[in-house]
Amino acid sequence: MSFENIKAIAFDADDTLWVNETFFRDAEVAFAKHLAAYGDQDEIVQKLLDTEIKNLDTYGYGIKGFTLSMLETAHRLMGKKMNAETIDFILNKGKQMLAEPVELLPHIEEVLGQLSKKYKLVVATKGDLLDQERKLIKSGLIDYFHHVEIVSDKKETQYKKLVKHLDIQPQEFLMIGNSLKSDVIPVLAMGGHAFHIPFHTTWSHEQVDEEINHSKFKALKSARELLDIL
Structure with missing residues (x-):
């Protein structure tokens, strides 16, 4: 050729x-562990993936869209039990990803x-x-x-x-x-x-x-x- x-x-x-994707995979695991009371890890990660894909046309690719999809997925799973602790966890996780070296x-x-x-x-x-x-x-x-x-x-x-x-x-x-x-x-x-x-x-x-x-x-x-x- x-x-x-x-x-x-x-x-x-x-x-x-x-390196980039590793940070997303680590965040998915942390997110699933935080919401462990609402399903097993694979189920929660799959729900997050489904939400991300649904939101691609709205948010596009990247950490900010991923963070918004984490918030939406948590709300779908927790409903009225969604609390400040979970919101803080997700927002801090997004900011942590943005600050990674x-x-x-x-x-x-x-x-x-x-x-x-x-x-x-x-x-x-x-x-x-x-x-x-x-x-x-x-x-x-x-x-x-x-x-x-x-x-x-x-x-x-x-x-x-x-x-x-x-x-x-x-x-x-x-x-x-x-x-x-x-x-x-x-x-x-x-x-x-x-x-x-x-x-x-x-x-x-x-x-x-x-x-x-x-x-x-x-x-x-x-x-x-x-x-x-x-």
Whole structure:
């Protein structure tokens, strides 16, 4: 496979550049334990997931929407027994998540430093604008990137707009991320290249039961492999 025509490389942020999903999984467990009197852990986590998915069109992705979904789920489970203690617990959990330090994934800074000498690098991520901007600044990576695109969702339409903004053709674009659903499938559909670097934890809403067999797709084990390919 030739990558000579690639001009721009876009990186997903959460769980591609830095750790993110782990904080959500830990918060889910803490939430379920706090509400243990109202169901077992798996049932409560599933109710929270259902609420999150229902609210995506309203709140979008990110910690703030997750916090609001925790409040809604707690109210559905507790009803009139919802109290200040539970509200404080949920709000504090959300603020704690927002204040978490940014932990870069292995080899990321080395890879960005090398690739930025040859390619136009872009961050293409979804989520809350303020939170993603905060994490990008705290990460110390912002100077490696030519452009930052924070969107409400990542589908083929958004990628086409990004490619147009970068003034390149789809075949000159490479997307790198941990989600087949958001970072790979829509990019391949528009004619771009896509590399998948899995993270050990993936939100169930992002999981797909699909094997990708495409000439412009590669599955990698770590970001370090990019330097051997590009």
